[in-house]
Amino acid sequence: MKIAVLGAGAWGTALAFAFCRQHHVTLWGRNAEQMIDMQATRLNRRYLPECPFPADLHLSADLSEAVLGVDLVLVVTPIAGLRPTLRELARLKVDAPLLWACKGFEAGSSLLPHQVVAEEFPHLKSVGVLSGPSFAREVAQGLPAAVTLASENYAFARDYARELHSPLLRIYANDDLVGVEVGGAVKNVMAIATGVADGLGFGMNARAALITRGLAEITRLAVALGGSQQSMMGLSGVGDLLLTCTGALSRNRQVGLKLAEGKSLDTILAELGHVAEGVPTAREVLKMAERLQVDMPITAAVCELLYHQATPQQVVERLLGRAPKPEFHAPGA
Numbered sequence: 232m233k234i235a236v237l238g239a240g241a242w243g244t245a246l247a248f249a250f251c252r253q254h255h256v257t258l259w260g261r262n263a264e265q266m267i268d269m270q271a272t273r274l275n276r277r278y279l280p281e282c283p284f285p286a287d288l289h290l291s292a293d294l295s296e297a298v299l300g301v302d303l304v305l306v307v308t309p310i311a312g313l314r315p316t317l318r319e320l321a322r323l324k325v326d327a328p329l330l331w332a333c334k335g336f337e338a339g340s341s342l343l344p345h346q347v348v349a350e351e352f353p354h355l356k357s358v359g360v361l362s363g364p365s366f367a368r369e370v371a372q373g374l375p376a377a378v379t380l381a382s383e384n385y386a387f388a389r390d391y392a393r394e395l396h397s398p399l400l401r402i403y404a405n406d407d408l409v410g411v412e413v414g415g416a417v418k419n420v421m422a423i424a425t426g427v428a429d430g431l432g433f434g435m436n437a438r439a440a441l442i443t444r445g446l447a448e449i450t451r452l453a454v455a456l457g458g459s460q461q462s463m464m465g466l467s468g469v470g471d472l473l474l475t476c477t478g479a480l481s482r483n484r485q486v487g488l489k490l491a492e493g494k495s496l497d498t499i500l501a502e503l504g505h506v507a508e509g510v511p512t513a514r515e516v517l518k519m520a521e522r523l524q525v526d527m528p529i530t531a532a533v534c535e536l537l538y539h540q541a542t543p544q545q546v547v548e549r550l551l552g553r554a555p556k557p558e559f560h561a562p563g564a
């Protein structure tokens with residue numbers, strides 16, 4: 232297949248590496264200067280400095296050139312870049328099948344990525360998300376990983392999962408687009424919370440409790456939005472939640488660790504140099520939870536920390552001080 236990967240950050244670069252083993256791949260980035268540097272050094276020095284480019288990876292800073300005659304477009308910008316990128320694709324009259332790999336709810340609209348795609352490309356039916364436990368650096372180093380390709384059009388998910396699948400990047404098909412997107416979006420919020428708890432030295436018991444109750448929270452929201460509970464047991468549910476809450480490579484977890492050190496959000500984001508989707512997404516998830524009357528206390532606590540100047544200690548006291556309740560639901564309820 233001829234594939235255009237749009238977005239030359241860590242994850243776009245890593246996916247381009249993975250797919251160019253079997254396909255003709257062009258990695259497009261919006262920053263022409265950076266793309267010239269990448270071509271000259273065959274390295275993404277800004278976002279993935281330790282991984283040299285495979286010889287057969289093509290690069291372009293010209294979107295029209297990158298998408299010319301492609302069989303698949305894969306958008307790997309942060310969620311904030313999804314809509315602007317789709318609008319550029321619409322302007323260029325691109326109608327190739329479309330996948331995206333961004334994780335989050337769109338800031339302001341609180342829409343999931345597939346809803347943004349439906350607004351910008353209402354007639355395109357071959358669309359879906361690629362999501363799951365996958366740190367860019369490990370994928371770029373050729374270490375094995377498994378992800379989910381979810382689409383409401385299951386035949387599309389099945390066929391493109393088969394096309395993109397390889398021994399090092401195993402791809403599973405799923406028809407639960409909502410569940411897979413909610414899992415990928417909200418685990419980032421839970422990773423911030425887990426980073427805070429770990430940074431405060433609360434120990435491994437507390438970490439396991441947070442991850443488990445985080446999963447309960449994600450599941451409630453996913454089901455309220457029409458997703459399937461089963462996906463929460465899958466790669467884009469518990470799989471990505473575990474990875475991001477415990478893995479040192481997670482940027483969202485790093486945000487939490489630095490919040491626990493008492494650093495301001497602005498300082499943390501400047502130090503990070505990468506996107507941390509859990510930061511804008513936490514606010515949208517809380518809005519959505521309030522609208523749907525879904526109980527999401529960990530998300531609310533993360534929002535208190537990020538946006539209401541609460542200290543980590545205050546937030547933890549409030550979370551631990553809540554009244555006891557049934558783990559699942561009261562018998563007979």
Ligand SMILES: NC(=O)C1=CN([C@@H]2O[C@H](COP(=O)(O)OP(=O)(O)OC[C@H]3O[C@@H](n4cnc5c(N)ncnc54)[C@H](O)[C@@H]3O)[C@@H](O)[C@H]2O)C=CC1
Binds near residue numbers: 237239242278310366
């Ligand atoms: N890094 C990882 O391990 C993984 C990241 N993701 C998701 O992939 C998405 C991208 O993440 P990363 O590549 O890691 O971020 P990053 O922070 O490494 O790079 C972001 C890239 O997006 C570009 N960008 C930002 N706005 C854009 C726009 N409007 N148009 C075009 N390009 C734009 C930036 O120039 C930069 O190249 C996020 O939603 C993230 O949650 C998903 C799985 C793994």
Ligand SMILES: O=C(CO)COP(=O)(O)O
Binds near residue numbers: 364365
């Ligand atoms: O989504 C990811 C792994 O699946 C990457 O997580 P971070 O954005 O927290 O680094």
